[in-house]
Amino acid sequence: MGTKTVDEAANEATEVKSDAETVDVTKTDEEVTAPETEATDEAEHEDDLTEEEYAAELAKLREEEGEGPTGVGQGAAAVVSAALGFISLSGGWIGTVAAARETLKGQLSTSSTASVATQIKEVYGDAWHTTALWAGIFALVAALVGVAVLVRPAFGTPGKPQAVWIKSVAWAGVTLGVVGLLLAVLKYTDVLLSLPSASS
Secondary structure, three states: OOOOOHHHHHHHHHHHHHHHHHHHHHHHHHHHHHHHHHHHHHHHHHHHOOHHHHHHHHHHHHHHOOOOOOOHHHHHHHHHHHHHHHHHHHOOHHHHHHHHHHHHHHHHHOOOOOOHHHHHHHHHHHHHHHHHHHHHHHHHHHHHHHHHHHHHHHHOOOOOOOOHHHHHHHHHHHHHHHHHHHHHHHHHOOOOOOOOOOOO
């Protein structure tokens, strides 16, 4: 078995070290190029997406980061719609005050010698119609606000569904508004609960 000289051993150590450095450099180059390849793949994936899909993914990312729309405004509008619809059915403070004002005006403008039919119309009829008018205004606003809440998602962020409770409350507001508007029209036209005639 031959022995290696000091020079041969030093040369072999230098070659091994050079091979190791070559491997490390190659590995480093692979690690550097790997993320670039992934970034290129993501860019190509974004190019393949349609505009709607891209908007949906963007909305999803924003929602995950807490930047997306929360629906607070839509929920508040739905509650306002339902409240206005309820007021149109039960009567509100504004309608009560307006009716009392019309009653007072009728009493002041009607003489004591006026006929019974005239007194009924001026003192009670105008107040009744005023109440129906204000109820109709509340009902109409309730229905319009409810409809606006229901159609809002069509003009919002694609892929962002509306909360179920917002839809339910908005539909309640629309329903109460439509019913209140119908009743207001019937009361104003004296079809429902008309004033008594002077002969009765």
